[in-house]
Amino acid sequence: MQREAVLHPGGPLLVFAGAGSGKTRVIVHRIAHLMSDHKVPAFRIFAATFTNKAAKEMRSRIEAMVQGGASELCMGTFHSLCALLLRRHAKEFGVKRDFLIYDENDQIEVIKSILDEFDLSPKEIDPRKIASRINRAKDQLKNPEDLIGYENEVFLEIFRKYQQSLAKAYAFDFGDLIMQTTIALENDSNLRETIASRFIHVLVDEFQDTNHAQFRLIRALSSAHRNVFVVGDDDQSIYGWRGADRRNIEEFRKCFPEARVIVLDQNYRSTKRILRVANAVIQKNKHRAPKVLWTENEDGDPVSVVRCASDRSEADFVVKRIKEMQRSGIPLTSIAILYRTHAQSRPFEDSLIAHGIPYRIIGGFRFYERTEIKDAIAYLRILFRPEDDVSFLRIVNRPARGIGEQTIQAIRQVAEEKSISLWDASKELIANSLIKRRSGLYQFIEWFDQVRNEAKSKLEKDGTIRIAQLAKRILEESGYLDWIEDDESRIENINAFLGMMEEFQDAYSAESPVESQGGEWGVLRTFLEQLSLEGESPKEEGEALALMSIHASKGLEFPHVFLVGLEEGVLPLRASNEEELEEERRLAYVAFTRARKTLTITLALERYLFGFRRHQQPSRFLWELPASEIKLDFGEEKGWLL
DNA sequence: CCGATTCGTGTTTTT
């Protein structure tokens, strides 16, 4: 069946690919096949993946199969691909080529400013909830006007203001990237013709986790040729909270009635026992396409279920088990600990450190989310885009320059009246001598303007500029470094960040010396963009154990998996309705099916949760495990509950 | 206006 999918002659194809059925392999081979046997030029293939990391891996696997050209593939997340299209065809899309990308933190800051302006405290209205509602609207390709009558006026007013703020800063949020691209393609038939006829083949991985906007994008992109190849598994849809719509699978069949459907239900990854456990659990979901994965692999060991007294002893147990495995020659890289929430990693980290076992946390609190790194980024963004109010507010008084509430309000007022950015409003105040020459704001604006001008003229003269050097200068002259000098780790982080910039620029100028689309600030802009789109570059070195959330484990596999915290309130974390419960169950399913050889499930009777020590009930999912495939382990105590 | 301190609140998952 894999072969059928790879060699599919053309037209729409829907591949139902169960966990471990060789989904990635099929996509990789499919692309390689198109390139070498059908002579499809790489740049005419559009392939959307779930993460940029996955794209990178696939790209290098394809590179190894075809001789060269894989670097030309348009492959990445929907967000990166849309950013690419919008930039490359900025004129046709009617957008500014140098747009910034706002991530969720930026969104929250914008919303907070708006709430402030409306005299609403963040207590009455949760900015995160607003952000989420805005994002969900965009997933449906809806703007505020489309929602009149469906959403309350206050929200719509905030939404409108929010869009204005982004427009002023020439910024797009994640939702805009998809929405702008899709709407333009749908409404402008010339543009659609140009773009859609360029991409002869459209491939989509993890199709079950696409949202409605992404579906419409796929439809528009494949309108010319209908060579659309989607791969997914409704049982692994775990991003409903982010707007993913599993109905896209049915929608696809409606929209492409001639589509061929191929089912990959042979699993090549796990043992029979692990698979039986996973199958048994997922079958409890009512809303799914019926299917049963099978395998020719060996039976393997029973799945162990271990009850521990507390979160601490759960961690100690797992670490003890890992030490035993290590002694018997199992490499740490073949083991993973999976949990529902990042908060659960703490006790494991403590225990691993105590035992001197190297580990790596995937996802979670990221480097670039540290305050000092965010500050540095904000300085760079203001340099590149003075109209970026979010960054302006962030650093205008860090370090303290005597610019407080009063001054900010004055700037805000001018900005509001003239409908300009805070930066321009500040300049306005200075020009009208409403601000004293000796004031902090005056000095700050003058100084920064000078830095920007010098950098610009240097760029014009030399054609290039070392961004790390520039950043260093800014952080020094602004007094930021002195301000944090007592904090050793912050200084270190800043230095690491500067190092990242150096590295990035070397790689960048080696890769695209001439073709640096995006104007004179190309390097800087691309650097900032990568930061918001994919976070820091992953440094994967050395023999280490992996810790990650179940979400982050999607698409990965490990010979040995520990799934921890199988308790009510942890997994399932919430189950206020059937829809939510089923998504939690799919999460458990995804976790089970990461394991190749052994799967160990643990739970604690007591754990720290919400600041309290709480006694925990075993997860309802434990009762769904087939007794014949599992081995109960009583841990330290007696009196098993099941 | 600054910075330190206290207070209170609220906790998923991520492009």
Next chain:
DNA sequence: CACGAATCGG
């Protein structure tokens, strides 16, 4: 527990 917001003295 950890963060941000409110508060207060300088």
